[in-house]
Amino acid sequence: xxxxxxxxxxxxxxxxxxxxxxxxxxxxxxxxxxxxxxxxxxxxxxxxxxxxxxxxxxxxxxxxxxxxxxxxxxxxxxxxxxxxxxxxxxxxxxxxxxxxxxxxxxxxxxxxxx
Amino acid sequence: xxxxxxxxxxxxxxxxxxxxxxxxxxxxxxxxxxxxxxxxxxxxxxxxxxxxxxxxxxxxxxxxxxxxxxxxxxxxxxxxxxxxxxxxxxxxxxxxxxxxxxxxxxxxxxxxxxx
Numbered sequence: 001x002x003x004x005x006x007x008x009x010x011x012x013x014x015x016x017x018x019x020x021x022x023x024x025x026x027x028x029x030x031x032x033x034x035x036x037x038x039x040x041x042x043x044x045x046x047x048x049x050x051x052x053x054x055x056x057x058x059x060x061x062x063x064x065x066x067x068x069x070x071x072x073x074x075x076x077x078x079x080x081x082x083x084x085x086x087x088x089x090x091x092x093x094x095x096x097x098x099x100x101x102x103x104x105x106x107x108x109x110x111x112x113x114x
Numbered sequence: 115x116x117x118x119x120x121x122x123x124x125x126x127x128x129x130x131x132x133x134x135x136x137x138x139x140x141x142x143x144x145x146x147x148x149x150x151x152x153x154x155x156x157x158x159x160x161x162x163x164x165x166x167x168x169x170x171x172x173x174x175x176x177x178x179x180x181x182x183x184x185x186x187x188x189x190x191x192x193x194x195x196x197x198x199x200x201x202x203x204x205x206x207x208x209x210x211x212x213x214x215x216x217x218x219x220x221x222x223x224x225x226x227x228x229x
Contacts (some may be wrong), residue, residue, distance in 0.1 A: 033217070043159075043205060043219040058216060090159055103161035 002027050004093050006106035013081055014114050021076045021109050023091030031094035032074040033058070034066065036087040037108075043090075049074055081113040116141045118208050118220035126226040127196055135191045135223045137206030143167075145211035148182065148189040153222070154202040165189065166211065193225075201227045 004025045013019055025032065033048035035058075045058030049068040063085055065077040074093075078085060091106040117140040127133045139148065150162040163173060165182055173180045177194045193200050206220040 042221040043207075045217050045219075048216055056216065059218065088157075092159070096164065098166075101161075101164040103164075105159040105161070108157060108159075 002104055004091055004104045004106040006089075006091050006109050008109060009107060010110050012112045012114065015082055016080050019078050019081060019111075021078075021089060021091075021111070023074045023076065023106055024072050025074075025093035025104070026072065027093060027095065027104070028071060029093040029095050030071070031096060032068065033092045033094070034064070034074070034076050035090045035092065036060065037090065038087050046076065046089075081111075083113050085111065086113045087111060116143075116146075116208055116210070116218045118206050118218055120204075120206055120220035120223045122223045123221075124224040124226070126228055128228050129198055130195050132192060132194050133196050133225065133227075135193075135204050135206075135225065137189045137191065137220060139187050139189065139206070139208045141208060141210070143210050147209045147211060149205075149207040149209070149217065150180065150189075150191050151205040151207065151219075152202045153205065154199075162191075196227045198227050198229055201225060 007022045030051045034046040035043050037043050044060045046060055046064050047055055047058055047066040049055040052068050052071055055066050055068055068074050089109045092103055094103040119138045122136055146167045148165045152160040152162055170182050179192045181190045203222045203224045205222045207217045209217045
């Protein structure tokens with residue numbers, strides 16, 4: 001079964017305490033990406049990756065880091081979280097191939113930074 | 115700069131009615147992709163379609179259809195014979211063709227299908 005998993009699903013933390021949200025896909029997709037969703041601001045892309053060791057900034061990369069050492073994993077790292085990073089985060093895995101375009105999202109991680 | 119506008123913040127229709135969700139985009143690129151996504155009340159995100167700017171043919175998938183018009187920079191989404199399960203927030207999005215996964219989203223349209 002095609003799947004994108006994210007962990008943790010819920011996290012409450014304090015300002016400045018480094019955290020990592022993991023994302024893993026089982027479809028061997030080259031493309032992966034991270035989004036955050038905030039009321040009134042909608043969905044915004046944080047980072048994306050077109051393949052192993054290839055990443056690029058989305059719309060709102062400040063305060064986040066990513067790495068893509070293996071095709072299946074794309075962790076999102078908050079080195080020093082701040083309250084304005086309280087949000088709902090989604091990871092996605094994509095296959096963009098004319099006629100078979102598809103994209104799967106993880107279930108989301110709700111992060112609260114106090 | 116790229117921009118996606120979904121002017122309809124919220125729409126309510128009675129079940130079995132047809133409904134069209136509008137999407138207008140701005141881009142300086144001549145080649146780009148357009149997307150639609152669905153987010154039901156349960157919160158998950160569901161990819162519906164990706165269409166490239168070279169292909170202006172309308173797309174139909176069951177009760178869903180998409181109308182791409184380059185002349186008006188629009189990529190509208192129509193649900194025919196709506197059902198309660200179609201109630202969701204729908205997002206339109208845009209990406210540059212040479213940066214396949216850099217995606218800009220509209221603010222979304224919340225669709226209520228009333229029984």
